[in-house]
Amino acid sequence: MAKGEFYHALKIERDKCIGCVHCIRVCPTQALRVIGGKATLFGKRCVDCGECLRACPVNAISVAGDDFEKIFDYRIRIAIIPAVIYGQFSKKHSYQKITESLKNIGFTHIYEAERSIPVIIRRFKSIIEGDGQPKPLISSFCPAIVRLIQVRFPSLTGNIAGVKPPVDLTAIMVREQLRKVGWADEEVGIFYVTPCAAKIAAVKSPVGEDISYVDGVINLNSLYNRMYPELKAMEDVRQKKNRMLRPEELLWSLTRGESVHQSGRVLAVDGIQNAIDILEKIEDDEVRNLDFLELRACDEGCAGGVLNVENRFLAVERLTRKARITAEEEYHKDNWSEHDWLFLEKKSGIGEINPRSILSLDADLKAALGKMDRKRKILDILPLVDCGVCGSPDCDTFAEDIIQGRATLDKCVFFSREGMVSTWTSDKIKDINNIPDEIKGTD
Amino acid sequence: MLLLRQASNRFSEMELTYRVEGGDFAGAGHSSSEVKKVLKQLNIPPEIIKRIVVALYEAEVNIVAHAWRGVIMVEIDTSGIKCILEDEGPGIPEIDKAMEPGWTTASQAVREMGFGAGMGLPNIKKNTDRLEITSEVGVGTRVEFEVLL
Numbered sequence: 016m017a018k019g020e021f022y023h024a025l026k027i028e029r030d031k032c033i034g035c036v037h038c039i040r041v042c043p044t045q046a047l048r049v050i051g052g053k054a055t056l057f058g059k060r061c062v063d064c065g066e067c068l069r070a071c072p073v074n075a076i077s078v079a080g081d082d083f084e085k086i087f088d089y090r091i092r093i094a095i096i097p098a099v100i101y102g103q104f105s106k107k108h109s110y111q112k113i114t115e116s117l118k119n120i121g122f123t124h125i126y127e128a129e130r131s132i133p134v135i136i137r138r139f140k141s142i143i144e145g146d147g148q149p150k151p152l153i154s155s156f157c158p159a160i161v162r163l164i165q166v167r168f169p170s171l172t173g174n175i176a177g178v179k180p181p182v183d184l185t186a187i188m189v190r191e192q193l194r195k196v197g198w199a200d201e202e203v204g205i206f207y208v209t210p211c212a213a214k215i216a217a218v219k220s221p222v223g224e225d226i227s228y229v230d231g232v233i234n235l236n237s238l239y240n241r242m243y244p245e246l247k248a249m250e251d252v253r254q255k256k257n258r259m260l261r262p263e264e265l266l267w268s269l270t271r272g273e274s275v276h277q278s279g280r281v282l283a284v285d286g287i288q289n290a291i292d293i294l295e296k297i298e299d300d301e302v303r304n305l306d307f308l309e310l311r312a313c314d315e316g317c318a319g320g321v322l323n324v325e326n327r328f329l330a331v332e333r334l335t336r337k338a339r340i341t342a343e344e345e346y347h348k349d350n351w352s353e354h355d356w357l358f359l360e361k362k363s364g365i366g367e368i369n370p371r372s373i374l375s376l377d378a379d380l381k382a383a384l385g386k387m388d389r390k391r392k393i394l395d396i397l398p399l400v401d402c403g404v405c406g407s408p409d410c411d412t413f414a415e416d417i418i419q420g421r422a423t424l425d426k427c428v429f430f431s432r433e434g435m436v437s438t439w440t441s442d443k444i445k446d447i448n449n450i451p452d453e454i455k456g457t458d
Numbered sequence: 459m460l461l462l463r464q465a466s467n468r469f470s471e472m473e474l475t476y477r478v479e480g481g482d483f484a485g486a487g488h489s490s491s492e493v494k495k496v497l498k499q500l501n502i503p504p505e506i507i508k509r510i511v512v513a514l515y516e517a518e519v520n521i522v523a524h525a526w527r528g529v530i531m532v533e534i535d536t537s538g539i540k541c542i543l544e545d546e547g548p549g550i551p552e553i554d555k556a557m558e559p560g561w562t563t564a565s566q567a568v569r570e571m572g573f574g575a576g577m578g579l580p581n582i583k584k585n586t587d588r589l590e591i592t593s594e595v596g597v598g599t600r601v602e603f604e605v606l607l
Binding site: 169170295298299300301372374375376377378379380381383384387388391 | 471472487490491494496498499500501502504505507508511512515534535536607
């Protein structure tokens with residue numbers, strides 16, 4: 016992919032899209048417009064949070080993961096699964112059954128992404144104890160949040176912890192272990208099972224990294240459809256000892272999963288609008304003496320990811336219950352030595368996360384002032400009802416689209432009905448004279 | 459409250475106006491967030507935005523905590539960002555003292571709300587390139603400051 020381009024996992028299926036403007040209004044970065052009756056994505060603005068997908072009433076927005084069959088290009092087929100997968104199935108489906116079902120459909124090895132959490136905890140500790148890191152330290156866990164900060168809060172990119180996400184660290188460790196026993200890299204395919212769109216974008220177009228550590232990404236919901244019949248058909252298998260995840264691994268991706276491991280003043284915020292509100296305050300210096308900030312784009316953390324199948328609250332209940340009832344002697348015992356952990360810790364950093372503001376009207380101040388002046392004059396005459404009929408999410412963004420040459424005032428339905436015709440196809444706009452009296456209503 | 463419709467007539471220069479009510483602690487900080495939004499769109503460097511936002515917030519809280527009402531005017535041009543805050547209020551009898559860190563006339567009630575620690579004016583001075591204060595006891599106070607680009 017060329018530099019400056021961004022991979023987006025969110026795809027709009029044009030045949031399904033009815034141009035209803037639901038998606039453009041929920042987008043936290045104003046990355047969507049309706050043009051010619053179809054939703055259109057502005058790649059530089061999109062942070063892959065998936066809010067548009069949730070809002071779409073006709074399922075016209077989908078998440079483009081890799082084709083499942085791609086795993087069979089490799090002799091060793093690793094599934095790196097998010098712990099939230101264990102919250103998707105009822106309690107009669109044990110860890111053992113869930114991982115067995117993944118093997119039945121074709122994977123050779125299963126690892127949870129959260130296996131590398133101990134390294135992340137160590138790394139945070141050394142960042143916090145070291146100096147030079149501006150406060151609060153913002154978690155780099157949620158890729159939609161990292162991108163949101165880049166585009167909307169460019170002054171806070173320096174606060175983001177330079178730590179790789181768990182999936183990358185686990186992938187590095189697994190590959191290294193397989194190298195040791197003689198497997199060549201090209202024989203090993205590592206596939207991440209993702210609960211959200213942002214993690215696909217993070218794998219295909221990583222921030223602060225030159226390469227990706229994973230060979231492909233499989234959507235959790237599509238994998239669920241393959242696993243479910245296997246689980247249904249499977250006899251109860253005896254739970255192997257030493258298989259369960261530790262509580263911190265099981266709960267890491269949920270709200271407060273990270274922040275409970277930090278000392279000092281910590282804050283955990285979930286939901287992208289809530290994250291924006293708190294980032295505004297931090298940018299204004301209204302929140303002082305905060306040491307650590309955990310932000311998750313989805314409500315309830317990764318259990319709320321758009322590709323989960325189960326209701327997020329039920330999934331959280333299952334995961335927290337598992338964390339509570341699992342006895343210490345049941346925890347998995349990985350055979351990773353202290354030497355391995357040190358190796359992984361050395362690999363855990365990432366490069367600089369650069370700001371790429373989408374807010375600026377013009378790089379030149381004089382030009383920006385001129386544009387702002389024009390924008391305010393346009394806003395003066397707009398209706399400010401934010402109807403979205405022009406194809407822009409609200410009147411403010413519409414005014415900006417006009418000054419940036421992306422729209423013209425006649426698209427506003429308050430000025431001309433023809434504007435509506437240019438936003439939608441003409442067959443969608445009905446002539447009132449041709450509508451039967453019984454559905455018109457009377458005064 | 460932002461007077462949305464008050465656009466400046468001068469090209470390449472912008473004027474923003476906000477009204478502030480004395481005692482409205484819940485609304486304090488509104489004008490500084492609004493100004494921040496504008497400055498971000500004008501591609502003003504983040505360090506400068508932060509200085510303006512902090513100074514403006516302090517000055518806004520001063521009106522809320524001490525005065526009856528006031529007006530904030532922000533002028534932006536290619537040379538810098540100028541803020542003028544005029545209030546109707548008790549005025550400051552000894553401006554020199556008010557500039558000393560920790561000196562405060564805030565009531566116990568205001569201090570208990572987390573305001574009035576006596577750091578307002580010193581903090582404004584620290585974050586701006588020019589600060590002028592004029593005040594008439596029993597009439598009001600005018601605070602003008604500027605951050606240069």
